[in-house]
Amino acid sequence: MSNTEKPLYSIKDISRLSGVSIATLSRYFNGQSIRLSNEEKVKKVLEETGYRPSIAARFMKGSSSGVIGLIVPEINHPFFAMIAEGVMQEARSKGQLVLCGSSAGSIDIERQVIDQFSQSILDGLIYIPVAKAENLPAIENFRNLPLVITARKNIIKGVPHIYHDGEKGGYLSTRYLIQLGRKRIGFIASFWDPPCANTELLSFMEQPASNTFSSVDRFRGYVKALKEANIPYDPDLVVVTGYGHKSGVDAATSLIGRFSGCNGIIAMTQAVANGCASQFKRQGYTIPSDISIILFDANESKADYTFTSIELHLIEMGRESVRSLNGLIEGKPVSSICLDVELCVRDTTAILKHT
The missing domain is CATH 3.40.50.2300 (Response regulator)
Structure with missing residues (x-):
């Protein structure tokens, strides 16, 4: 072990160093009262060792907290x-x-x-x-x-x-918009912390790390449906953004500014879909005739529209x-x-x- 590495202590080590039983330590870690002299011994050893009890050390075998x-x-x-x-x-x-x-x-x-x-x-x-x-x-x-x-x-x-099954959701929503005659379908990918820009999302989709993102999983279905219908993929129809209402407003503004000719939208949340729809409406577009919108798991009680959605249960x-x-x-x-x-x-x- 190098000089910079700290020794790893077990519950047994703490018992030995403090001179109290494991049962007593268990009571102490669970917030139960123990003899004051034992409590002082335990605190001293914990301070010296920097030991922090894991969950496994908290309970006797077979016990449960509920x-x-x-x-x-x-x-x-x-x-x-x-x-x-x-x-x-x-x-x-x-x-x-x-x-x-x-x-x-x-x-x-x-x-x-x-x-x-x-x-x-x-x-x-x-x-x-x-x-x-x-x-x-x-x-x-x-x-x-x-x-x-x-x-x-x-x-x-x-x-x-x-x-x-996020990929299936992305596929079903894209395929349905295509069946409605819409071939310029925007995909609004929401992230807490975006891993890439819209121009990089297609290549990022192939990386193992992309599996951790639900938006990328849904994006796979989007790409699959486009390919199946022989519709060329266009990164200008993809917006990488957040999860809130303003994210939807900004996404719609981006699509309009890119002159993308967008006539369909797939959004990850209702807040994003609401923001997107409101901005399109301000710019003179009509929902759903000019631009149709599908989102994932609508919550009608807070919706500006009764959205077509992918139900997630x-x-x-x-x-x-x-x-x-x-x-x-x-x-x-x-x-x-x-x-x-x-x-x-x-x-x-x-x-x-x-x-």
């Missing part, structure tokens, strides 16, 4: 809020409590939340990472804790993932995540699950009438 963790990129975002609702419904039906944390779309905050959760009393963790291919937070403190990744795929090897995704996590907690083999999607036709798509 609490599971949920980490989401943004709790106020409708997409994640619906998943969280499903998680809580299923957990409640099993008599479990849910400790929820938000990373606010930030890798740094996400790392802090993971660190805080690693010091909490959890039986397992449902984790929706900020979809960034590089610098994913280390989760070493959860190495021995049951873990499920939700709404993403191929994030952490050997961990079950619960995700939707987010509450069921949350419930399925808890079922998988409980399978891991019970020691059962659990595989990744790809949930199906379907196209729901509403008012924002129409046949293109040629003049």
Whole structure:
């Protein structure tokens, strides 16, 4: 071991160095009262060693807290809020409590939340990472804790993932717009932290790191449908942006400014679709006759239009995540699950009438 490396301590080491039993340490780490002299010994050793207890060290074998963790990129975002609702419904039906944390779309905050959760009393963790291919937070403190990744795929090897068939969603939405006679279809790719520009998205799609992004997964379906219909791919019809209303406004402004001739739009969220539609309307375009719009998982209660959408069944995704996590907690083999999607036709798509 080099001089710069810190020694790794186990719970047994802390027991030996402090002179207290593992059972006493377990009570201390769980917030239970122990003899004051023992508490002082433990604190002294923890300060000297820098030891931070992992979840695995918190419980005696076979014990359970009845609490599971949920980490989401943004709790106020409708997409994640619906998943969280499903998680809580299923957990409640099993008599479990849910400790929820938000990373606010930030890798740094996400790392802090993971660190805080690693010091909490959890039986397992449902984790929706900020979809960034590089610098994913280390989760070493959860190495021995049951873990499920939700709404993403191929994030952490050997961990079950619960995700939707994003490629199918991108394909169904693009194919439907083509069937309506629309061949200039804009794709608005939303990211918390964009990995590339619109001109690079096609090549980025071929990189292994792209698998962590739901927007890229949907983009694959978009490209597949265009190719199937012999429609040339045009990067000017692709906009890389964020997730909010302003992102949609900016995306529509970009498409108009590029003179792209866009007559169809695929948006990742309702907020983006609302912003996009409002900007097109301000510029004199009519929805859906001039420009038809399809989004992923519409929430009609907050929609400016009754959008045609790819339905994702987010509450069921949350419930399925808890079922998988409980399978891991019970020691059962659990595989990744790809949930199906379907196209729901509403008012924002129409046949293109040629003049």
